[in-house]
Amino acid sequence: MTSCGESVQVALCGLGNMGSAIAGRLTDAGLPALVFDLDAERTRRAAEASGAAAAASVAELATADVVLLSLPTPKASLEVVAELAPLMRADGVIAETSTVNPPDMAAAGEVCAPHGVGIIDAAILSGVSQMRCGAAALLVGGEDRHVRKAEPVLDAISGSIRRFGPLGSGMSAKVLNNAVAHAVMVVLSEAGALAAATGVSGTALAELLGGADAGLTRPLTHRFVERILRAEYEGGMPTEAARKDSALVLDLAQQTNVPLFALQSTHTVYELGLAQGLGRYDYSAIATLWEQWTGRPMSETGDGSGGE
Incomplete structure (x- = not known):
C-alpha cells in the first residue's frame, strides 16, 4: 500500500x-x-x-x-x-x-x-x-x-x-462474513442449551469446539477449502452418516425440551442430499445442491460437478 x-x-x-x-x-x-x-x-x-x-x-x-x-x-x-x-x-x-x-x-x-x-x-x-x-x-x-x-x-x-x-466484492465479503457469524451464534446458542441440558459445561464445550479438528474449524479448513473448492467428495464422512448424527441431535433436543431453529433447518439439507444420491460421498457434497440450484460452481477447479 x-x-x-x-x-x-x-x-x-x-x-x-x-x-x-x-x-x-x-x-x-x-x-x-x-x-x-x-x-x-x-x-x-x-x-x-x-x-x-x-x-x-x-x-x-x-x-x-x-x-x-x-x-x-x-x-x-x-x-x-x-x-x-x-x-x-x-x-x-x-x-x-x-x-x-x-x-x-x-x-x-x-x-x-x-x-x-x-x-x-x-x-x-x-x-x-x-x-x-x-x-x-x-x-x-x-x-x-x-x-x-x-x-x-x-x-x-x-x-x-x-x-x-x-466493485461490490468487498461489501459482499463483509455481508457473507457477518451472515456466517450470526448463523454460528444461533448454532452455538442451541449447542450451549443442549450442553446445559445434558451435563456438559460450557467451558468444556468451548474447548472442544475450538480444536483444530472440531466442529467450528474443520468444516472451513478441511471441508470447504480442501473438498468443496476442489470438488473432491470421495471418501471422508459420508452424507448418510452426517444425516444420522443430525437426527440424533434432533432426538436429543426433543428429549431435553430444547427448542431448535438452525439445527432443525440444517437437517433438511442432509435429507435432500440423500434424496439426490449423495449418501456415500463426503458430507461436504451437500454444496453441490447449491451448485445445481444456482447453476454456478463453487469449486475453483473449473469443474464443480462434485461427486455426481
Missing part, C-alpha cells in the same frame, strides 16, 4: 460512532480532513475532537481527492453520491465504508461513471474500538486505479487491507 505521507485531501461524510473514529484516524495520520454530518452539533464535536475542519454541507466535501462515506443506510449513501459526483474532479474517488450490498455499490458506480469519478467499497470488518486504535480491517473492492488513488487514505484508517476484486 502507498504511504500515508503522500499529499491527498480527504473528506468524510457521516459522523456517527464509526465515522467519528475514522475522523480521528485521518488526522492522526496527518491527512488534511474535512468532515460533515447532517447533525451540525455532531459535526462540531467530531471536528473539535479530531482536529479536522468542519464542512457546512455535502457539497463542500467535493473539493477533496477522496471522500469517505460512513452513513446509516444504502439510501443515504446513494443520495450523497448523487450530490457529490457531479461536483468532484474527474479523478476523484468516493470510498464507501458503510455496510451496503453489492447492488448498492453498482448503483453508486452508475451515478459516478458519467462524471469520471471513481468509487470503491472499503467495508469495515472490525468495530469502533479497533478503528480507534488502528487495528480495523478493510475489505476492498473496485477498479485498481481507483483503489490506488485511495490507498493513502485506506492506509491511514486501517491496519489490515484485504483486496477482493471488482
Whole structure:
C-alpha cells in the first residue's frame, strides 16, 4: 500500500460512532480532513475532537481527492453520491465504508461513471474500538486505479487491507462474513442449551469446539477449502452418516425440551442430499445442491460437478 505521507485531501461524510473514529484516524495520520454530518452539533464535536475542519454541507466535501462515506443506510449513501459526483474532479474517488450490498455499490458506480469519478467499497470488518486504535480491517473492492488513488487514505484508517476484486466484492465479503457469524451464534446458542441440558459445561464445550479438528474449524479448513473448492467428495464422512448424527441431535433436543431453529433447518439439507444420491460421498457434497440450484460452481477447479 502507498504511504500515508503522500499529499491527498480527504473528506468524510457521516459522523456517527464509526465515522467519528475514522475522523480521528485521518488526522492522526496527518491527512488534511474535512468532515460533515447532517447533525451540525455532531459535526462540531467530531471536528473539535479530531482536529479536522468542519464542512457546512455535502457539497463542500467535493473539493477533496477522496471522500469517505460512513452513513446509516444504502439510501443515504446513494443520495450523497448523487450530490457529490457531479461536483468532484474527474479523478476523484468516493470510498464507501458503510455496510451496503453489492447492488448498492453498482448503483453508486452508475451515478459516478458519467462524471469520471471513481468509487470503491472499503467495508469495515472490525468495530469502533479497533478503528480507534488502528487495528480495523478493510475489505476492498473496485477498479485498481481507483483503489490506488485511495490507498493513502485506506492506509491511514486501517491496519489490515484485504483486496477482493471488482466493485461490490468487498461489501459482499463483509455481508457473507457477518451472515456466517450470526448463523454460528444461533448454532452455538442451541449447542450451549443442549450442553446445559445434558451435563456438559460450557467451558468444556468451548474447548472442544475450538480444536483444530472440531466442529467450528474443520468444516472451513478441511471441508470447504480442501473438498468443496476442489470438488473432491470421495471418501471422508459420508452424507448418510452426517444425516444420522443430525437426527440424533434432533432426538436429543426433543428429549431435553430444547427448542431448535438452525439445527432443525440444517437437517433438511442432509435429507435432500440423500434424496439426490449423495449418501456415500463426503458430507461436504451437500454444496453441490447449491451448485445445481444456482447453476454456478463453487469449486475453483473449473469443474464443480462434485461427486455426481
